[in-house]
Amino acid sequence: EIVLTQSPGTLSLSPGERATLSCRASQSVTSSYLAWYQQKPGQAPRLLIYDASNKATGIPDSFSGSGSGTDFTLTISRLEPEDFAVYYCHQYGTLPLTFGGGTKVEI
Amino acid sequence: EVQLLESGGGLVQPGGSLRLSCAASGFTFSSSAMNWVRQAPGKGLEWVSIISGSSGTKYYADSVKGRFTVSRDNSKNTLYLQMNSLKAEDTAVYYCANAPAIFGVIGGWGQGTLVTVSS
Numbered sequence: 001e002i003v004l005t006q007s008p009g010t011l012s013l014s015p016g017e018r019a020t021l022s023c024r025a026s027q028s029v030t031s032s033y034l035a036w037y038q039q040k041p042g043q044a045p046r047l048l049i050y051d052a053s054n055k056a057t058g059i060p061d062s063f064s065g066s067g068s069g070t071d072f073t074l075t076i077s078r079l080e081p082e083d084f085a086v087y088y089c090h091q092y093g094t095l096p097l098t099f100g101g102g103t104k105v106e107i
Numbered sequence: 108e109v110q111l112l113e114s115g116g117g118l119v120q121p122g123g124s125l126r127l128s129c130a131a132s133g134f135t136f137s138s139s140a141m142n143w144v145r146q147a148p149g150k151g152l153e154w155v156s157i158i159s160g161s162s163g164t165k166y167y168a169d170s171v172k173g174r175f176t177v178s179r180d181n182s183k184n185t186l187y188l189q190m191n192s193l194k195a196e197d198t199a200v201y202y203c204a205n206a207p208a209i210f211g212v213i214g215g216w217g218q219g220t221l222v223t224v225s226s
Contacts, residue, residue, distance in 0.1 A: 030210075033210060033212070035212045035213070037152075039152075044202055044216035044217065044218055044219060045152065045202075045216055046216075047212065047213070047214050050212040050214075051212070056214070088151065088152055090152070090213070092206070092210055092211065092212055092213065093210055095157075095166050095209075096154060096166065096168050096169070097142070097154040097157065098154060099144075099151060099152040099153065099154065100151070101151050102151045102152075
């Protein structure tokens, strides 16, 4: 099983600041099949990034993904109030599919 | 627009059974792989199961293997999860979610249905 470790667990920032979230895999992620999701309280997750660096439909340009192999990063270039949420990485290249433990971005 | 609507959650005693359903619309259901993903209260996301569009391929997390069974009825655009021998640790919100293939990104999510296992 590929274990995804997200860091930091919590990121305390202010609107307008840059957020850098890390996701490290215990083994190489096949074909960079790595996605990022945003989840707000009481809501289902929302797809942000797929295949490590491709933005999903309707996702603002402030969100970007990078990385390959075992190290991946989600960057939010300038935090908007609505960006404060929990973010999960997810690998879908190897069964069992797995999710990271999440990073909470808080004010 | 992808729409997924789960139902069937509720309170069940340990050792009991429950069947979840997920009604799908807005995409070609029979061509899509479908997942169940759960989230225990205050915890992160845990993948549970996946089924291919033809039902020919099914996979389960070790935590539910032998107790849960995923199935689908493409004529009704509906996904199911039969959950038997339920344990307290199965308590979670259960989401259904679609993907283009077994090894495809999960794109659309339902709103979830809460399953509580407690005496």
